[in-house]
Amino acid sequence: MAPSALALPLSAPPAFLGVRLSLTNKLWRDRLDARGAARALAIVQRHQLPEMLARVLAGRDVGIEEVNDFLDPTIRKMMPDPFTVTQMEAAAQRIADAAMKGEKVAIFGDYDVDGATSAALLAWHLRHCGLDPLIHIPDRIFEGYGPNVEAIRALAAKGATLLVTVDCGTTSLEPLGEARRLGMSVVVIDHHQCGEELPEVDALVNPNRPDDLSGLGYLAAVGLTLVTLVAVNRELRGRGFWSSTRPEPDLLSMLHHVALGTVADVAPLIALNRAFVAKGLIALRRRDHVGHTALMDVARLNGPPEAWHLGFMLGPRINAGGRIGRADLGVRLLLESDVSEAARIAAELDRLNSERRVIEQHAEAQAEAEALASLGLEDKGAVIVTASEGWHPGVVGLVASRLKEKFARPAFAIALEPGGIGTGSGRSIPGVDLGKAVRHAVEQGILMKGGGHAMAAGVTLRKERLAEFRAYLESALAADVADARHVNEILIDGAISARAATPELVATLNRAGPFGSGNPEPIVALPSHQLVYADEVGQAHLKLRFKSGDGATVNAIAFRSVGQKLGNALVQHRGDILHVAGTLTVDRYQGVERVQLRVLDVAVPDHGPATIR
Numbered sequence: 001m002a003p004s005a006l007a008l009p010l011s012a013p014p015a016f017l018g019v020r021l022s023l024t025n026k027l028w029r030d031r032l033d034a035r036g037a038a039r040a041l042a043i044v045q046r047h048q049l050p051e052m053l054a055r056v057l058a059g060r061d062v063g064i065e066e067v068n069d070f071l072d073p074t075i076r077k078m079m080p081d082p083f084t085v086t087q088m089e090a091a092a093q094r095i096a097d098a099a100m101k102g103e104k105v106a107i108f109g110d111y112d113v114d115g116a117t118s119a120a121l122l123a124w125h126l127r128h129c130g131l132d133p134l135i136h137i138p139d140r141i142f143e144g145y146g147p148n149v150e151a152i153r154a155l156a157a158k159g160a161t162l163l164v165t166v167d168c169g170t171t172s173l174e175p176l177g178e179a180r181r182l183g184m185s186v187v188v189i190d191h192h193q194c195g196e197e198l199p200e201v202d203a204l205v206n207p208n209r210p211d212d213l214s215g216l217g218y219l220a221a222v223g224l225t226l227v228t229l230v231a232v233n234r235e236l237r238g239r240g241f242w243s244s245t246r247p248e249p250d251l252l253s254m255l256h257h258v259a260l261g262t263v264a265d266v267a268p269l270i271a272l273n274r275a276f277v278a279k280g281l282i283a284l285r286r287r288d289h290v291g292h293t294a295l296m297d298v299a300r301l302n303g304p305p306e307a308w309h310l311g312f313m314l315g316p317r318i319n320a321g322g323r324i325g326r327a328d329l330g331v332r333l334l335l336e337s338d339v340s341e342a343a344r345i346a347a348e349l350d351r352l353n354s355e356r357r358v359i360e361q362h363a364e365a366q367a368e369a370e371a372l373a374s375l376g377l378e379d380k381g382a383v384i385v386t387a388s389e390g391w392h393p394g395v396v397g398l399v400a401s402r403l404k405e406k407f408a409r410p411a412f413a414i415a416l417e418p419g420g421i422g423t424g425s426g427r428s429i430p431g432v433d434l435g436k437a438v439r440h441a442v443e444q445g446i447l448m449k450g451g452g453h454a455m456a457a458g459v460t461l462r463k464e465r466l467a468e469f470r471a472y473l474e475s476a477l478a479a480d481v482a483d484a485r486h487v488n489e490i491l492i493d494g495a496i497s498a499r500a501a502t503p504e505l506v507a508t509l510n511r512a513g514p515f516g517s518g519n520p521e522p523i524v525a526l527p528s529h530q531l532v533y534a535d536e537v538g539q540a541h542l543k544l545r546f547k548s549g550d551g552a553t554v555n556a557i558a559f560r561s562v563g564q565k566l567g568n569a570l571v572q573h574r575g576d577i578l579h580v581a582g583t584l585t586v587d588r589y590q591g592v593e594r595v596q597l598r599v600l601d602v603a604v605p606d607h608g609p610a611t612i613r
Helices: 034-047 051-059 064-071 088-102 115-128 151-156 172-179 221-238 251-264 269-287 290-298 306-326 329-335 339-375 392-408 433-442 463-484 503-510 563-570
Strands: 027-030 105-109 134-136 162-166 184-187 202-205 384-389 409-414 420-429 449-452 456-462 489-490 524-537 539-549 553-558 576-590 592-603
Touching: 027 034, 027 339, 027 463, 034 051, 034 409, 051 064, 088 162, 088 184, 088 202, 088 221, 105 115, 105 151, 105 251, 105 539, 115 134, 115 162, 115 221, 115 251, 115 306, 134 151, 151 172, 162 172, 162 221, 184 221, 221 251, 221 269, 221 290, 221 576, 251 269, 290 306, 290 329, 290 339, 306 329, 306 339, 329 339, 329 489, 339 384, 339 392, 339 409, 384 463, 384 503, 392 420, 409 456, 409 463, 420 433, 433 449, 433 456, 433 463, 433 489, 456 463, 456 563, 503 576, 524 553, 539 563, 539 592, 553 563, 553 576, 563 592
Parallel strands: 027 489, 105 134, 105 162, 162 184, 184 202, 384 409, 553 592
Antiparallel strands: 409 420, 420 456, 449 456, 524 539, 524 576, 539 553, 576 592
């Protein structure tokens, strides 16, 4: 009988494979401590699952009784009563009133993927109700984030009596006040952090408002929009609105939108979000939605889509319209029913995405040089704040993300306009709340505008306050950043050999998916494998092959590693025996499936005397 997990002492797991310092200066840790290992064993015994899958589940704190629900997350089981969200009932009633009376409804969405999918989902539902909603997605450069007075007036002039904001509006006090003065009702569906003051509206549906106890603060705006529409459907059902000639719309048929917006917004893949994305991926694989199918085709997505495809292939193309093109292109694609028109819009988004890449790479190179100069040889500084004239405001978020990844600390990239105003984006690391820091900077008058989440934020400031903003962030976040970066480690889920790296193993591990924020992809280690091939491919990637002691090989790739610590280590150790850490995926080419290891780190084995324990 296995010892009780609760009886085992708490202690940090030993260094995995003895790797205390890898070739990129990381510590390798077993994701499971003694309690986790005991739970993994219990999962194997209770559920008859493969040991590696059980280790992955235990490493994500899945309880023994929760295994079945985790492996098959269902929306019906995880969907809460929508009315647990503060002011949800008022929102559902006001939207239902608009449907009953045939009102003109205006939808105001954010210009990112979450905003586009939220707006498309709401517009699709209102059309089912017989309405013809107005949709406004603001221009990132000329209008900026969130509702603005000019756009509100234009929507009112077109006859809108109800304004619904999605993925924005929580901090838009003046524009939403103008909407009320013009006689419009206002419903806000948003998930961003709240300021001290909330707008005066008919309903503010935001699970991150201080008086909300729903526990749904992890939802992306598109997931919250779907929950809102569940409430609206119920309200209209109670009023006898649905009939044989006007059937109740099937919200689950639009899970494509919810999955894409959730993953692209880096919402944690936990609880209801996991169910949304798991079932949304199944919907995408059916290729039954004109817009999503066109998007997958231009992205040259071969094989069934996985969660990472949404974040790295589909999402950026929807985003490209809001970044450097027409902000409403993404919504138009998601609402398009004509195959040829959808293909045309998708092709335009693909072209804009390619253009965006070139613009981003130029800004990224400048920002990286500025960051290196700022950090100095001692690598000192809690936060990176870069700024430049000539940067396109549409790519600063992507640049900030790259800086965050490269330097392992929160980073901002700010585009300075000729008039001396800078607009920028920040990205954070786990454990450092960027949104809170930005809100405080606004309250102190350092920033003109700002807000966001713990992991991402947007700012507007005057050029002359740049140094003050940088100093404020250093002071406000230094302790949190130091704690978050205290141990530069990789958590390993288990060890395998090249011969065990099969499509069947990948399929087994994928049962614990979808993977992403909040549910990290399993990381496996290949002990003592020879690096038999390494060559540069694509844009700074390294194509690799590793061979185990029994002669089996596995193909591998190290993305964006050329010139970085990882790439340099691999090139310098061609032909050597290495411990390798990475994630497994199936590469499909010309109908043939091959397993590929995405290399995250490598270490030189310690060939000292073995310790018998």
